[in-house]
Amino acid sequence: MIKSTAVKALQVMLVMMIASPMMAQSNGLENTFFESGKIKVVMGVAVIIFAGIAIYLFRLDKKINQLEKEIHDEKN
Amino acid sequence: MKKNWWKFLAVLLLSYVLIATFTVPLVPGGLSISIDEIHRGKQTVEFVGYNTHFQDNASNLQCFVAIGEQYLGVEDLKITDNAHLQFSVEWPDTMPSSAIAFYVNDHVDGSVYVSSALSNKDIAIVSNSKLKTTIQPQVLTDDHQVHGFPFQPILFETIRNLMLHVPMWFTMFFLMGIAFVASIKSMRGNAASDLVAVASVKVGLLFCILGLITGSLWARFTWLTWWTKDPQLNGALVVFIVYVAYILLRNSIDDEIKRARISAVFNLFAFVLMIVLLMVMPRIADNSLHPGKSGNPAFSKYDLDSSLRAVFYPAVIGWILLGFWIYRLQLKFEKLNDQINRR
Incomplete structure (x- = not known):
């Protein structure tokens, strides 16, 4: 329970920091982001936001359901 | 339903925002030019536009180079397609400023330009020198026929x-x-x-x-x-x-x-x-x-x-x-x- 959002958030940040220099070295995919007016950057940003919110909501939903089940079981 | 009006508002607003964000076009702009160095004499330059309509406006299209506040005409204008055109510039021996911008004006796109940092090989910069001005730029109002988000360089x-x-x-x-x-x-x-x-x-x-x-x-x-x-x-x-x-x-x-x-x-x-x-x-x-x-x-x-x-x-x-x-x-x-x- 204590290992909660905050710890998970730190993990995400760590992965991001480690992954960044690695991505900077591989230029093939990266260069395509400069093409056609850099539109892929906008798509990337949108994907990150929706994936982030979706993952957060799925996890939250799961946790709420678990607690509700616990409370329900205790009542019976 | 009445209590949750703000949730409907959120969905409505975000739907509008996402549709608009991804469908409104950018207004035309200048993307890049093919050279990064200038020298005395003739140079061929390829100009790349973005969302532009060069081909459609071939008849009333005007290209020139702005050097400081003076204008230099271009020669051998060749339009490849709506986004690409080519011209050659006859650079003078002296010019008034090192601030150079390449302009393409037409009546649909308005005024489209690229001003990028060019290294100067051997052209002297004399602040009071006069170019043999060969062109009078068309005065274009700001109302493009294409509406959309502003075109910002780099962004x-x-x-x-x-x-x-x-x-x-x-x-x-x-x-x-x-x-x-x-x-x-x-x-x-x-x-x-x-x-x-x-x-x-x-x-x-x-x-x-x-x-x-x-x-x-x-x-x-x-x-x-x-x-x-x-x-x-x-x-x-x-x-x-x-x-x-x-x-x-x-x-x-x-x-x-x-x-x-x-x-x-x-x-x-x-x-x-x-x-x-x-x-x-x-x-x-x-x-x-x-x-x-x-x-x-x-x-x-x-x-x-x-x-x-x-x-x-x-x-x-x-x-x-x-x-x-x-x-x-x-x-x-x-x-x-x-x-x-x-x-």
Whole structure:
């Protein structure tokens, strides 16, 4: 329970920091982001936001359901 | 249904924002030119436009080079297609300025230009020299026939991120504001407010992470680096760490009353720190790349014109409502969790 959002958030940040220099070295995919007016950057940003919110909501939903089940079981 | 009107508003606003963000075109602009060095004599230049209509306007199209405040005509104009044309420039031996811009004017796209840093090989810069001006530029009014988001050099299409990346921070501010008020209430003895504070900080952190990652991605392809010494960036990272510290601190105290009081005090300081680091410091500092900071204009007519405002303001409201929605779910979780822990 204590290992909660905050710890998970730190993990995400760590992965991001480690992954960044690695991505900077591989230029093939990266260069395509400069093409056609850099539109892929906008798509990337949108994907990150929706994936982030979706993952957060799925996890939250799961946790709420678990607690509700616990409370329900205790009542019976 | 009546109670949840703001949820419908959130869905409505965000639908409008997303459709507009991805469908409104950019107004025409100059993307690039093929040379990066100039020298005396004739040089062939390829001009690349974006969303332009060179071919369709071949009959009334005008190309010229602006050197300082004087104009130099071009020769051998050859239009390849709507986005590409070629011309040659006969550079003089002396010219009045090193500020050079390549212009293409036509009646559909308006005035389209590229001004990039060119290295000068052997042309003397004499400030009072006169060019043999061979051209009188057409005067074009600003009303393009193509309407859309403004074309900004370097940004290009990523100007659309204004509706995605920027509202993340507005939403974070809003949620941390809820937490701030809740913490004050909590200190005055309202026990339930502690849960409100922790729920809104958790959702605020989600938006903070999204803002950091999307900002980093945007920076990579405009500022050419994942992270830079911008006071806004480092400030945002410090704020993120401080709020993570708030969650960790709160989780580490078992006694309920103590936990509520200590975390509330910490949260007050965290909010003040956030205001200072994200709203005050970047404006004082002189090395911020963000618009609106250290003399960079935001909300000026160049950065945020009416076509952007029409989408940006609904975007801010829509994302804040969505953030509030998620916060309510998180609060539900915190209350259930509290209920179980009390047994």
